Amino acid sequence: MPEAAAKHWRRVVADSPRGILAASDAIALQLLCELLAEKDEMGGEMQTSRLSIIRSLLADLGMMPVARQRLIAALGLQASEEPDGAGGWDGFCAA
Structure with missing residues (x-):
């Protein structure tokens, strides 16, 4: 994987809620990261x-607001809680 895509891979994996991504997500995650790197290259x-x-890959991997709410509901969390590993507002502001 090119370094530009690998950079996105590391960020996406680090920002994903713990336990959500599985080995079976590797192809979708690689495609997402390569497309994000391509987008960066094209300004x-x-x-x-x-x-x-x-956008579809982000949603499929639980990284869009509606998908994240479904994830929170599926895990039985309160709306104000986030799965382990999710950065929340503090993580968003620090980016």
Whole structure:
């Protein structure tokens, strides 16, 4: 995997709630990271269809707000709680 994609891999894995990503997610995660690296290379300009794939992968991996709420509900947490490993607002602001 190119270093630009590996950088995204490390960030996504670090920001993901513990126990959510599994080995079976590796292909989707690799594709997401390669597309994010491609987007960076292009200065943020990208075909709408490729951006849609990024958005879909983010949702599938629990990294979009609605998907995260479903995850919280599935884990039986309160709305104010987040799964272990999720950065919450403090993590978001520190980025």
